[in-house]
Amino acid sequence: MDLQKTVQPQVPEFKPYSPGLAIEEIQERYGLGRVVKMASNENPLGTSPVVHKALTEHAALAFRYAQAGTPRLCRALAEHLGVPQECVVAGNGSDEIIDLLVRVKARPGRDNIIAFSPCFSMYGLQARLCGVEFRQTSLNPDFSFPWDALVALADENTALCFVTTPDNPSGYTPDVEDLKALARRLPPQCLLVVDEAYMDFVEDPSAHSLMGCLDAFPNVAILRTFSKLYGLAGLRLGYGVMPAWLASYCARVKPPFSVNILAEVAGLAALEDADFVRATRRAVSEGRQYLRAELTEMGFTVHPSQANFLLTEMPAAAPLDAGEFVERLLQRGIIIRPMGSYNMPRSVRISIGSAEENREFIATAKEILADA
Numbered sequence: 001m002d003l004q005k006t007v008q009p010q011v012p013e014f015k016p017y018s019p020g021l022a023i024e025e026i027q028e029r030y031g032l033g034r035v036v037k038m039a040s041n042e043n044p045l046g047t048s049p050v051v052h053k054a055l056t057e058h059a060a061l062a063f064r065y066a067q068a069g070t071p072r073l074c075r076a077l078a079e080h081l082g083v084p085q086e087c088v089v090a091g092n093g094s095d096e097i098i099d100l101l102v103r104v105k106a107r108p109g110r111d112n113i114i115a116f117s118p119c120f121s122m123y124g125l126q127a128r129l130c131g132v133e134f135r136q137t138s139l140n141p142d143f144s145f146p147w148d149a150l151v152a153l154a155d156e157n158t159a160l161c162f163v164t165t166p167d168n169p170s171g172y173t174p175d176v177e178d179l180k181a182l183a184r185r186l187p188p189q190c191l192l193v194v195d196e197a198y199m200d201f202v203e204d205p206s207a208h209s210l211m212g213c214l215d216a217f218p219n220v221a222i223l224r225t226f227s228k229l230y231g232l233a234g235l236r237l238g239y240g241v242m243p244a245w246l247a248s249y250c251a252r253v254k255p256p257f258s259v260n261i262l263a264e265v266a267g268l269a270a271l272e273d274a275d276f277v278r279a280t281r282r283a284v285s286e287g288r289q290y291l292r293a294e295l296t297e298m299g300f301t302v303h304p305s306q307a308n309f310l311l312t313e314m315p316a317a318a319p320l321d322a323g324e325f326v327e328r329l330l331q332r333g334i335i336i337r338p339m340g341s342y343n344m345p346r347s348v349r350i351s352i353g354s355a356e357e358n359r360e361f362i363a364t365a366k367e368i369l370a371d372a
Contacts, residue, residue: 043231054269094238171305
């Protein structure tokens with residue numbers, strides 16, 4: 001028997017996730033000593049010194065299993081957010097929470113999941129892997145959300161609706177009233193999952209997030225992550241806030257030690273470092289304004305964003321396309337994200353870097369366009 005033919009039939013059709021290029025990869029490819037990475041929406045300031053200290057002090061505990069369910073972190077998150085602890089589920093990145101929600105809530109071969117297009121690839125990947133139909137409707141040309149078209153996808157078998165805000169890759173951030181209206185319009189059995197991975201960078205979160213009014217919306221779950229604002233992308237730590245009954249079901253089926261002991265230590269320390277959080281928000285806000293102004297002056301179309309990245313389109317008069325622009329940046333040691341995989345061949349996404357990185361990117365981009 002050919003064992004390869006015994007896997008789930010949908011698996012061979014999958015394509016691997018395409019992450020941003022790694023610094024080491026570009027150093028090796030072009031023989032570079034220094035590389036600036038502005039492609040993966042990471043924290044421009046790195047990781048908090050308080051977290052560094054906590055990890056050093058607890059490194060010797062790496063041989064221990066973490067406490068199942070990550071109760072200390074869940075308790076700290078509940079206090080930080082002002083929500084009941086029984087509504088918080090910590091995971092190995094918010095990816096794990098997405099996986100749990102799909103497997104717990106959606107019935108294979110019967111239910112469907114709805115979302116906009118484009119969206120975070122994990123929504124569709126996990127749906128298809130679990131044998132659940134994945135339905136999408138395209139964003140408006142300006143990247144705003146066509147709510148009516150999304151609701152029209154739903155029926156009596158719609159288990160989950162995923163919405164990302166601020167959205168990736170555009171940074172578009174709908175008003176909280178729009179999210180409330182969506183939650184009311186969805187079928188009663190449908191859970192609205194609002195992925196707020198970038199909400200920490202929004203100027204006024206209360207005007208855009210449902211976190212403060214979950215009591216009024218028992219059909220809503222919210223996802224957040226430590227990867228962006230807190231600079232813990234490499235430790236894989238995220239969480240969901242959801243109805244207590246659903247959190248209980250997720251906890252029952254979640255691998256007990258999926259959040260490792262050092263990730264929990266880092267998360268607890270990160271929540272305590274208010275100075276680092278303020279510095280990161282300031283760096284992102286100032287960097288976003290600087291890059292927007294400079295890119296606009298260079299002729300790029302820059303879409304409105306409240307996230308830690310900007311979606312831009314190449315100048316109409318540019319003598320090279322987005323792919324060539326990205327390649328020439330790579331040759332000079334700067335990584336940004338081409339949007340070809342999103343069917344936007346003239347667009348690039350630029351993560352906000354440190355002040356020095358932002359200036360270096362702009363100077364190099366000007367040189368490339370002038371030399372083209």
